[in-house]
Amino acid sequence: MSSTETKVASQEKAVDTPPKGLPQFGASGRRIIYDKDGKPCRACNTLLDFQLATGKSSKSRKEKKEHGQSTESSSSTIASTMPSTTSGTSYYTKVDPPDVTKLGRSSWSLLHSIAATYPEEPTTKQQQDMKSFLNLFAGFYPCWFCGEEFGKYMEKHKPDTGSQDDLGKWLCDAHNAVNKRLGKPKFDCQFWKKRWKDGWDEE
Template sequence: MAVEGQQAARANTSADPKNLPPGVVLGKDGKPCRACSSKMAFSAFVSQQTKPNQKSSGAIPGMMAGMMAAGGAAAAATNKPAPAAIPSRNDCPPDVEELGRSTWMLLHSIAATYPSAPSTNEQTDLRSFMGAFSRLYPCWSCAEHFQKYMAKQQMPVSSRDEFGKWLCEAHNAVNRKLGKQVFDCARWEERWRDGWKDGRCD
């Protein structure tokens, strides 16, 4: 993503929801929320914002290409590799899908290592963590939905099995909302704690 695009996205303080590409979610500040939007939708928004600027600064891309070519020629003359022109996509802020996948992995892993007979302190810690997590999650609309789910579905903390199944059902509720396949929660420990019985995780 171009630096100009990032700046345009940040500078847009009152994006018109009617002009946003499908999949872009506005944050509470009225700016497009990267953590609430898909990468493709956010990139489409940034591209939309930079199109007018590209016409007025047409010399910039040519100048950059010339600098990159000169850098490549200089590197060839000194037998050193030219610096990478495009950074890896792994070093970009996460979009809503990547954030969601990583978060579910973390939460299910916490459930998998939660004690089968937790102490009072461990139960308190889990309640505190999940409460804070539901308020601090970067995608504000996802956070609000999760808070509502927690208010309706009391979170059990008295055992690993109960918490793991509750979390699996919470994940399934999100999957249903997104039109994704649901998971058999009777197998949550096989998926997140023990590994599949066919040995593929060994």
């Protein structure tokens, strides 16, 4: 084995085997995901799990989670007063970087919305561009673990970019695969356009 292969193997091992003293499972019951440098991945875990893994979670936050109360940190709702060169005072809401849940929800909304505006009869170039986009999306996704899983899904189930409906249903199936892994209910893909394009008819 070459030195490069040895280095890669050691990096992969660091991901699977977290450093001693760090938890392997978070408050959500899910496995803590670590980056290749051995540190907890912020974008791959829930905010609470990330804070517990890095020792930044307060006891009160933990108790709120156990009692089913909101775990939104005060840092996401407290306004911070910061000096401004123009108006003298400016107010900013301290919002934490998105965790795996917020990131996933936003990402799926984006992907489904892209499918909803994808051409009904795309050109060959548009079909290839969409496949390239999906592969790049997986490769640069902030949660490396999620991106790899999406990449593996695309290897087994090639993206269908033949038409708007084909892409919409393919993405819906891909979303359902993630829902199944997370123990969430499956969405009936025959209604994908109502959910992400046309809206629901008024009853």
